[in-house]
Amino acid sequence: MLLLAWRNIVRNARRSLITIAAVALGLAALLFLWGFNDGVHNSMMRNLQQVIIGSIQIHQQGFFRSPKLTRDIRRPDEVRAALRDFKGPVGWRLRAFALAAGDDASEGLVLLGVDPQRERGVTRIADKVSRGRFLAAGDATTCVLGLTTARNLGVEVGDDIVLLSEDRFGSLAADRFRLVGIIDSGEMGIDRGLAIVPLDYMQDWLSMQGRYSEAVLQTDRDGLEDITRRLRARLEPQGYEVLRWYDMYPVMKQWVDLENGFYYIFLGIVLLIVAAGIMNTVLMSMLERVREFGVMMALGCGRWRLAGIVVTESLMLGLIGTVLGTAAGLGLVAFFHQTGIDLSSQMDTIQRFYIDTVVRTEIDTDHLFNSVLAVLLAASVASLVPVWRVLRLQPVEAIHHV
Amino acid sequence: MNQDHMLICARGLVRRFHSGQEEVAALNGVDLDLPKGAFSVLAGRSGSGKTTLLNILGTLDMPDAGTLSISGRDVLTFSAAERADFRLYRMGFIFQAYNLIRVLSARENVAYVLQLRGVPKAERLRRADAWLAEVGLAGLETRRPDQLSGGQQQRVAVARALASEPDIVLADEPTANLDSHSGESLMHLMRELNGKRGVTFLIASHDPVAMDAARELVMMEDGRIVERIGQ
Numbered sequence: 001m002l003l004l005a006w007r008n009i010v011r012n013a014r015r016s017l018i019t020i021a022a023v024a025l026g027l028a029a030l031l032f033l034w035g036f037n038d039g040v041h042n043s044m045m046r047n048l049q050q051v052i053i054g055s056i057q058i059h060q061q062g063f064f065r066s067p068k069l070t071r072d073i074r075r076p077d078e079v080r081a082a083l084r085d086f087k088g089p090v091g092w093r094l095r096a097f098a099l100a101a102g103d104d105a106s107e108g109l110v111l112l113g114v115d116p117q118r119e120r121g122v123t124r125i126a127d128k129v130s131r132g133r134f135l136a137a138g139d140a141t142t143c144v145l146g147l148t149t150a151r152n153l154g155v156e157v158g159d160d161i162v163l164l165s166e167d168r169f170g171s172l173a174a175d176r177f178r179l180v181g182i183i184d185s186g187e188m189g190i191d192r193g194l195a196i197v198p199l200d201y202m203q204d205w206l207s208m209q210g211r212y213s214e215a216v217l218q219t220d221r222d223g224l225e226d227i228t229r230r231l232r233a234r235l236e237p238q239g240y241e242v243l244r245w246y247d248m249y250p251v252m253k254q255w256v257d258l259e260n261g262f263y264y265i266f267l268g269i270v271l272l273i274v275a276a277g278i279m280n281t282v283l284m285s286m287l288e289r290v291r292e293f294g295v296m297m298a299l300g301c302g303r304w305r306l307a308g309i310v311v312t313e314s315l316m317l318g319l320i321g322t323v324l325g326t327a328a329g330l331g332l333v334a335f336f337h338q339t340g341i342d343l344s345s346q347m348d349t350i351q352r353f354y355i356d357t358v359v360r361t362e363i364d365t366d367h368l369f370n371s372v373l374a375v376l377l378a379a380s381v382a383s384l385v386p387v388w389r390v391l392r393l394q395p396v397e398a399i400h401h402v
Numbered sequence: 403m404n405q406d407h408m409l410i411c412a413r414g415l416v417r418r419f420h421s422g423q424e425e426v427a428a429l430n431g432v433d434l435d436l437p438k439g440a441f442s443v444l445a446g447r448s449g450s451g452k453t454t455l456l457n458i459l460g461t462l463d464m465p466d467a468g469t470l471s472i473s474g475r476d477v478l479t480f481s482a483a484e485r486a487d488f489r490l491y492r493m494g495f496i497f498q499a500y501n502l503i504r505v506l507s508a509r510e511n512v513a514y515v516l517q518l519r520g521v522p523k524a525e526r527l528r529r530a531d532a533w534l535a536e537v538g539l540a541g542l543e544t545r546r547p548d549q550l551s552g553g554q555q556q557r558v559a560v561a562r563a564l565a566s567e568p569d570i571v572l573a574d575e576p577t578a579n580l581d582s583h584s585g586e587s588l589m590h591l592m593r594e595l596n597g598k599r600g601v602t603f604l605i606a607s608h609d610p611v612a613m614d615a616a617r618e619l620v621m622m623e624d625g626r627i628v629e630r631i632g633q
Contacts (some may be wrong), residue, residue: 099459295501298462299515300490360551363521395462399497 023321031329037362047354054216060306091122095213098165113202132181143177146191226267278382294398318379336361367369409438415468430625444620452606494563496573509543533561553584589615
């Protein structure tokens, strides 16, 4: 059957090559577009996690919905014990609300206390400082502001601002902080409404010694679900909440899912083209051989065996096209992963969405396998019409077919 | 005649076709007994029903009425798959237009039927080569049909029909596309195989060359057998 199918493909080499080329080009283009799409999405999601929010955050139950200083992590040692097996970086932070006052203006903001050394191992927020410096070990009454907040307050690096907040007992707490750095991330949520101060000082200042609002974990995508599942199993019964980045910021995940949905529509269009191309070739090949099929039936070849030959031809065309298309598509993805695609002309837009200025193509395994399997499935489906025709053949009519 | 010796026993075969509003009876009550080892030619003008009868006897087509027993089996009760199996194990076919599988070599064409029967590759190739030698095509085993003359292609078809050692070989106008020399040569070959190996042949033809070679002529007219000569 394989020999017959292969020889029939070779018999009309030009037609077969055109079909194979159509399948290969369609799949290669699809894989490249998936590569670009996944490259953009993965850089967005990576950057979002790495800039400040991390991959996973652990809080006291209810903190994320209603963040209060008093809703701190009750027993940090319990959380540390749960994280003993986690090999990635972990940051401990304190979060509160404050009013910042410059010389001429004031603005409400989120006050984030971080360990300067440890934070560099967990997020890349320090790299986003465009003027001045990030916090350093030994800092006390220093702070870093987002660019928009600094502008609104009318302050520059080296100026002092006053931060006004409430301590753990509800008493007013105010102190003067020296602005040592300004962050220009391009992301509105960071550039406006955020002040970062040294964790140790903030704990003392707000009567929160040894207390934290959140533990921030950084992990790769492969480990995210498994780690979350294990931490939830251990910590949720103890009254903690374990949130993935997209539990906290679902919009980006929804946007990625939506865009992937559009790509699946494109995949459907490619599949239609592939199926139509293969069906056309196999059907023409089958119609040219009706007499031959009639003779084979007369010799004792059953209809289903003939149908098997047609399906095999279709699958062979699809398989060869798929192998070539996959090789070409992955080659393109590998090439542009190395060289990158420069999107710096769209800098303002892409930074706002956490996209790297140079996108490196990469393809998710599920998108690769779904595309390849779908093309092979299309090749199988494409044989249905020719198979249907074969199954309806009558030996006498087929033998005398002109 | 003793029915036990009959390879084919047909009674009252009727086959009608529709041509527009009109119904045409291609077979109009055919009775035919054919003994094992026969070398018979169905003769008659075009439209007399030769090919239709051959198709029904070959289980390629079904009659509208009548009974048909081949090798003692009531083949009209068979399903399409059972008929295909019956043809595979009991029958050989030779067609007018050579009808070899174009993408297979002479050897592979002959071996194809054996492959369908599940004969191991080495054995089927050995048998294919032996049959090609038997029909005078030794040395041409690897040629494709388009590299063979019409006469050679028909000899491959004969080898293919005989390779599975069938009870009967049905041939439909096997000399129609051959020149007279090739036609005579082919008929001589089939007659020789009939004599030497006892293979039963039933040949539909209006070619004088074929009729001259026949041991029996079955004359058909208007869908009926009107005369049997030389039985």
